[in-house]
């Protein structure tokens with residue numbers, strides 16, 4: 001599990017900086033983005049978060 005704690009620490013800093021967090025769907029665990037402070041009645045802001053190895057970047061479903 002090497003590096004995971006450090007990754008989560010930096011991810012938390014990124015969430016604090018941008019006010020955006022990564023959440024997972026309760027049924028299939030698919031990741032999506034949500035604004036911090038949003039309660040569970042709020043809708044996610046963007047679905048379909050995917051890492052693309054070829055580009056080394058993250059992609060989202062089209063809006």
Ligand SMILES: [Zn+2]
Pocket residue numbers: 025026027028029030
């Ligand atoms: Zn699901």
